[in-house]
Amino acid sequence: MALLLEQMLNGVQLGVMLFLLAAGLTLIFGIMGVINLAHGSLYMVGAYAAAFVAQATGSFLLAIPAGLAAAALVGMTIEFTVVRRLYARDHLDQVLATFGLILFFNQLVVLMFGRQPMFVQIPPAFAGAIDLGLFSYPVYRLCIIAVGLATAGALFWLIQRTRLGMLVRAGATHRDMVQALGVDVRLLYTVVFGLGALLAGLAGLMSGPLLSVQVGMGEQILILTFVVVVIGGLGSVSGAFAGALLVGIVDTSLRAFLPGLLRGIMTGSEADALAGGISAMGVYLLMAIVLLVRPKGLFPAHG
Amino acid sequence: MDKARGSDPMKKSGSPRWRGFLPLVGLVLLVALPFAAQAFGQSALTSLATRMLILAIAASALNIALGLGGLVSFGHAAFYGVGAYAVGILTTHGASGMPFLGFVPGSEHLAVNLLVAMSVSGIVAGLIGALALRTSGVPFIMITLAFAQMLFFFFVALKAYGGDDGLSMRRRNALPGLNMRDDVTFYFTSLTILLAWLGVSARLFHSRFGLLLGGIRQSERRMQAIGVPTVRYRWLAFVLSGVGTGLAGGLMAVFGRFVSPDMMHWTQSGELLIMVVLGGAGTIFGPVLGAFALIGLETLLAGWTEHWQIILGPALVLMALTFRGGLARLGRSEQGP
Numbered sequence: 001m002a003l004l005l006e007q008m009l010n011g012v013q014l015g016v017m018l019f020l021l022a023a024g025l026t027l028i029f030g031i032m033g034v035i036n037l038a039h040g041s042l043y044m045v046g047a048y049a050a051a052f053v054a055q056a057t058g059s060f061l062l063a064i065p066a067g068l069a070a071a072a073l074v075g076m077t078i079e080f081t082v083v084r085r086l087y088a089r090d091h092l093d094q095v096l097a098t099f100g101l102i103l104f105f106n107q108l109v110v111l112m113f114g115r116q117p118m119f120v121q122i123p124p125a126f127a128g129a130i131d132l133g134l135f136s137y138p139v140y141r142l143c144i145i146a147v148g149l150a151t152a153g154a155l156f157w158l159i160q161r162t163r164l165g166m167l168v169r170a171g172a173t174h175r176d177m178v179q180a181l182g183v184d185v186r187l188l189y190t191v192v193f194g195l196g197a198l199l200a201g202l203a204g205l206m207s208g209p210l211l212s213v214q215v216g217m218g219e220q221i222l223i224l225t226f227v228v229v230v231i232g233g234l235g236s237v238s239g240a241f242a243g244a245l246l247v248g249i250v251d252t253s254l255r256a257f258l259p260g261l262l263r264g265i266m267t268g269s270e271a272d273a274l275a276g277g278i279s280a281m282g283v284y285l286l287m288a289i290v291l292l293v294r295p296k297g298l299f300p301a302h303g
Numbered sequence: 304m305d306k307a308r309g310s311d312p313m314k315k316s317g318s319p320r321w322r323g324f325l326p327l328v329g330l331v332l333l334v335a336l337p338f339a340a341q342a343f344g345q346s347a348l349t350s351l352a353t354r355m356l357i358l359a360i361a362a363s364a365l366n367i368a369l370g371l372g373g374l375v376s377f378g379h380a381a382f383y384g385v386g387a388y389a390v391g392i393l394t395t396h397g398a399s400g401m402p403f404l405g406f407v408p409g410s411e412h413l414a415v416n417l418l419v420a421m422s423v424s425g426i427v428a429g430l431i432g433a434l435a436l437r438t439s440g441v442p443f444i445m446i447t448l449a450f451a452q453m454l455f456f457f458f459v460a461l462k463a464y465g466g467d468d469g470l471s472m473r474r475r476n477a478l479p480g481l482n483m484r485d486d487v488t489f490y491f492t493s494l495t496i497l498l499a500w501l502g503v504s505a506r507l508f509h510s511r512f513g514l515l516l517g518g519i520r521q522s523e524r525r526m527q528a529i530g531v532p533t534v535r536y537r538w539l540a541f542v543l544s545g546v547g548t549g550l551a552g553g554l555m556a557v558f559g560r561f562v563s564p565d566m567m568h569w570t571q572s573g574e575l576l577i578m579v580v581l582g583g584a585g586t587i588f589g590p591v592l593g594a595f596a597l598i599g600l601e602t603l604l605a606g607w608t609e610h611w612q613i614i615l616g617p618a619l620v621l622m623a624l625t626f627r628g629g630l631a632r633l634g635r636s637e638q639g640p
Contacts, residue, residue: 035441085624091441092375093623096580099573100619107613223452223569226445234442277460284453288434291446295437 002135007256008249013141015248016148020203021221022228022240023155024196030172030235030301032087032189037098038078039200039225040218041105046071046201048109051118051213060123060209067205068198075197079190087189106215117212144206151202152241159237168192172235172301224251227287233297242298247283254279326588333494337487349486355598356493357555360500362578362590364547367504369576370585371513372540373520377444377572378431378451379548384567385427386420386549388458391470391562393419398473413476413483413492417553424549425542427454432541436534451572458564469563476557483557493554497591500547505587507543516540548575577619583629592630 025039050067054060078101086094122140129136159165167188170178179185203221211217228247232239258279262271290298333352340348361383368374393416396402396409403409410416435446464470475483482488507513519526519533526533556562565571574597582593600618604611 029441035444082620082624089623091444092369092576092580092584095375095377095444095573096577097620097623099577100616100623102616103612103619104616107610107616111610111613219569223448227449230438230442230445230449273460273462273466277457280456280460281453284449287446287449291434291437297442 003256006135006137007252009137009141009145010256011249011252012245013145013148013248014252015245016145016152017203017207018221018225018228018248019152019241019244020148020199021225022232022244023152023237024199025225026229026232026235026237026240027168027192028196029229030237031168031192032083034083034086035091035094035098036083036196037095037222038101038105039196040220040222041102042071042075042078042197042200042218043204043207043221044105044109044213044215044218045074046204047208047213047217048113048118048204049201050205051120051208052113054120054208055118060120063120063208064205067208068201071201071204072194072198075200076190076194078197079193083193084186084189102219105218109215115215117214118208119212120208122209140209144210147202147206151199155199155237164191224283227283231287231290231297233300235301236297236299239297239299239301247286250286251279251283254282329588330498337490341487346486349490351598351602353486353490353493353558354555355595356490356497357551357558358575358578358598359591359594360493360497360554361548361551362575362582362594363497363500363504363587364544364551365575366544366579366584366586366590367507367547368541368544369579370589371508371516371520372537372544373516374436374537374541374544375444375576376435376447376541376544377569377576378447378449379544379575380567380569380571381431381447381451381454382424382428382545382548383552383555383571383575384454384458384562384564386424386552387556387562387566388464388470388552389420389423389549390416390476390553390556391472392464394472394476394557395464395470411474411476413478413557416476416557417496417550420549420553420556421546424552425546428542428545428549429538432538432545436538436541448569448572451567452569455564455567455569458567465563467564469561469565472556472560472562475560489558493558496550496554500550501587501591504547508587512536512539581622581626581629583631586629586631589629589631596630 021039021043024042025036028034028036028039046067049070050060050063053066054063057063082097082101086097122138126140126143129138130142157165159168167178167183171183171185171188171192175185178188204217207213207217224247228243229240230243231246232241232243254275258275259272262275265271266274294300333356336352337349340346340352361379365376365379368376368379392403393410396407397411398409401409410419431447431450435443435450438446458464459467475489477483478492481492483492515526515531515536519531519536523533552566555566578593578597579590580593581596582591583589601611601615604614608614
């Protein structure tokens with residue numbers, strides 16, 4: 001029971017990380033109709049900037065704004081120079097251009113930081129574990145869950161309750177009308193893209209102390225994020241939230257429990273190999289099942 | 304290198320009257336290439352050109368989904384890899400004499416293995432296509448990518464056939480009467496297969512099936528309204544495309560005597576897409592030009608700096624932003640779709 005709860009928390013932790021990426025991806029698609037493969041690169045930029053500042057200054061507190069600012073700045077620069085020219089293009093051009101961006105950013109990071117992964121210490125204030133009664137759980141992971149849920153709340157508030165959010169919603173469904181009413185749509189797009197980049201950077205900088213910061217980290221999580229977005233329904237932020245938690249929990253539980261279950265029916269090493277394979281494929285199977293039942297995802301965006 | 308680049312002579316074509324002869328000129332250059340390479344003592348060039356030929360088959364096959372069917376598949380590396388593994392696994396069992404799964408006999412015969420590679424990739428493409436075609440547009444791109452990724456992890460976990468490290472074969476598959484270990488013989492075998500595949504796809508493009516797909520690409524609703532089962536036609540295009548990509552993967556496995564999950568890495572899917580678009584989606588020879596141009600460019604850049612992707616990346620961005628229609632349409636009055 002304790003193990004089950006602990007793995008659930010791990011799943012939620014992965015889920016909120018995925019949500020931070022998926023929210024940006026799905027907003028950018030919903031509003032601008034752009035598929036941005038380079039979203040994972042923004043995650044990587046956030047992680048590297050934070051890791052670099054943390055190593056240089058020894059302070060995680062300084063690393064946080066560094067990661068956020070780097071991701072948002074790079075994001076807005078990409079929007080201004082490349083993505084802006086892709087809005088009217090078909091998806092194929094968008095895929096190719098943003099694929100080119102991935103190659104560029106990965107190689108740039110290799111040039112600047114080398115191929116060796118960077119490691120970031122968990123900030124001392126959040127080190128150690130907290131006793132939750134049945135089991136103890138790392139404080140840092142709980143912090144990630146809290147930050148992720150708070151960000152999700154803030155994002156929903158932003159979209160549903162503020163003037164900017166109103167423009168975002170209107171821009172997603174009635175782009176021409178918004179423009180005709182005198183809203184600077186180009187500025188709106190840059191802001192939304194920057195917001196998505198900021199969320200990706202936040203996920204990146206928080207992942208630093210948990211995973212190694214290395215080239216290619218962006219694409220690994222990007223493809224998982226695609227699964228989340230497809231399951232949730234493209235363009236829908238609440239769908240992204242549900243999809244992210246579902247994928248996070250399914251992925252974590254398969255990895256945690258499948259080897260044990262399979263070891264009951266076959267030898268240890270074979271069970272581990274098979275379980276590894278099935279759990280790596282698990283979320284994709286989940287996606288296939290969701291698509292069979294609901295081709296437009298669990299919470300399809302209107303329109 | 305120069306000879307290989309000579310095979311995209313469409314670059315400098317101004318007059319439409321020349322165009323009909325250009326494929327013939329390309330063919331002559333391709334036939335002359337291995338002999339010229341030997342004469343200049345550059346036999347590595349033949350291997351490079353063989354890789355280009357094989358990837359040209361893959362790009363041309365992707366073009367059936369992309370150019371003909373209008374399906375932006377970001378997961379074609381899966382079929383490329385499945386074809387390669389089909390050959391790799393059959394060859395391993397053929398060499399050891401132990402049947403696969405206890406009852407499927409292995410084989411080291413090139414034709415048999417390539418046919419199996421095509422069938423297996425076709426079946427996999429049929430399954431993935433049936434699911435992925437429930438969506439369209441961006442979700443379709445993401446789903447094909449996700450399924451390719453799923454197969455990638457499956458083969459990484461498949462420890463019995465090398466897992467992460469891949470699978471090496473002791474010798475190349477054989478064709479009776481031909482010495483496949485000779486690189487020039489293998490080059491001409493690949494060239495023959497490419498030509499046969501181009502013949503098939505030219506027939507497809509001009510067939511009733513190809514015309515219907517063209518109609519679906521322009522307006523799916525109208526085609527549905529006149530009673531065309533559009534999804535079934537798209538699915539068929541996707542499957543045929545998978546078959547051809549599997550053929551290329553199988554051939555590449557034989558050529559390198561090696562298969563690994565890297566062949567189905569998502570960047571491979573991206574590269575195939577780039578080849579088609581660079582050369583010209585929806586044209587017969589475009590993907591071939593694209594394959595030669597991209598591999599040539601990569602080889603040149605890689606010889607110049609280890610960090611060649613920092614140049615290739617922005618080049619791709621520029622290409623996507625400015626370049627419409629591809630190499631094969633250069634010099635024509637109308638520029639692409």
